[in-house]
Amino acid sequence: MNDFPTDLAPLIGTWRGQGHGDYPTIEAFDYFEEVTFSTIPGKPFLVYIQKTKHAETGAPLHAEAGYVRSAGPGRIEMTIAQPTGIVEIHTGTVADGVYSFASETVATTPTAVDVTACIRTLTVAGNELSYVFSMEAVGEPMTKHLVATLTRV
Numbered sequence: 001m002n003d004f005p006t007d008l009a010p011l012i013g014t015w016r017g018q019g020h021g022d023y024p025t026i027e028a029f030d031y032f033e034e035v036t037f038s039t040i041p042g043k044p045f046l047v048y049i050q051k052t053k054h055a056e057t058g059a060p061l062h063a064e065a066g067y068v069r070s071a072g073p074g075r076i077e078m079t080i081a082q083p084t085g086i087v088e089i090h091t092g093t094v095a096d097g098v099y100s101f102a103s104e105t106v107a108t109t110p111t112a113v114d115v116t117a118c119i120r121t122l123t124v125a126g127n128e129l130s131y132v133f134s135m136e137a138v139g140e141p142m143t144k145h146l147v148a149t150l151t152r153v
């Protein structure tokens, strides 16, 4: 693990918390979330696993998985796949615990909902991880879909 990128280290762990979702085309909702960023011995990247459930009904909601890698000091990349037929390819920067990702590509399967661009901003402050997720989708301009705050468990 000697070569593990120091930029990625603050993300390592399992995080749990609550989020709020909204978009101009849908009803607002609240959700519970669990995120894990884990290492593989000797590899310079993080494995990312996320799952959510509805805050009122407990029903499973969105889930996704992917990888985060360093692209040199202060520069980061992320790939994310979703069971809804959406794949995000991100590049970004990290400074002072703020990980700012913007999609290079969002690819969708033929039957997936139309998403053309995403922005993800994660902020790590000690044992708290908060994020904002915005997307350009279903004909809407870049608009916030999710905000959440998680705690390292």
Ligand code: HEM
Pocket: 019, 021, 023, 025, 026, 027, 029, 031, 033, 052, 061, 062, 063, 086, 088, 113, 114, 115, 118, 133, 135, 137, 138, 145, 146
């Ligand atoms: C914490 C993660 C997420 C949760 C809990 C979540 C939840 C939801 C819910 C409950 C809806 C409304 C009902 C529905 O259409 O299923 C919705 C709509 C939607 N979500 Fe998410 N979502 C998440 C992440 C994402 C991500 C990462 C994307 C895109 C990359 C995305 C794209 C959309 C789109 C495009 C809609 C539909 C808008 C429409 O049809 O008008 N969501 N989401």
